[in-house]
Amino acid sequence: MMEPLYLTPEEVTERFRGAISTGTLANWRAMRIGPAFVKIGKSIVYPVADLNEWARLQTVACRATNRLNGEEHEQS
Template sequence: MSSPAYLTIDEVVERYRGQISQGTFRNWRSLRIGPSFIKIGKVPLYPIEELDRWDRSNLVVCRRSRTFQMNESAIANAAAPSF
């Protein structure tokens, strides 16, 4: 059986492990922010593809810290034999 292309609000809340409430999604829909959705009658449905896109657009990209890089080079220098 194929997986659904759309998620209900309960399924979306479960997807985000309850960290975003139904009320937040309701507010976001009224403000037209947050993930894209479609309404079938009165029921908002969220395309999984759009949720994935929204996740990627909110991805926080981290970089290595300078301290870590300096410590790495200090370890390399300490491991090198000195003559």
């Protein structure tokens, strides 16, 4: 089965396991923040490609600690 090109707000909530509610999506749309969306009449849909990119931009990169890098520092 092919991945859909667009998701409804309810489907976006499911995709992100409830971490983003439909109410939050509505607030973000009103403030013009969050993932890109398409409005056709009264219908709102989110392009999957834009959701993927938005999620990628939300990724928080963590730096490795010195211990993980194998660099133990002696305390003076």
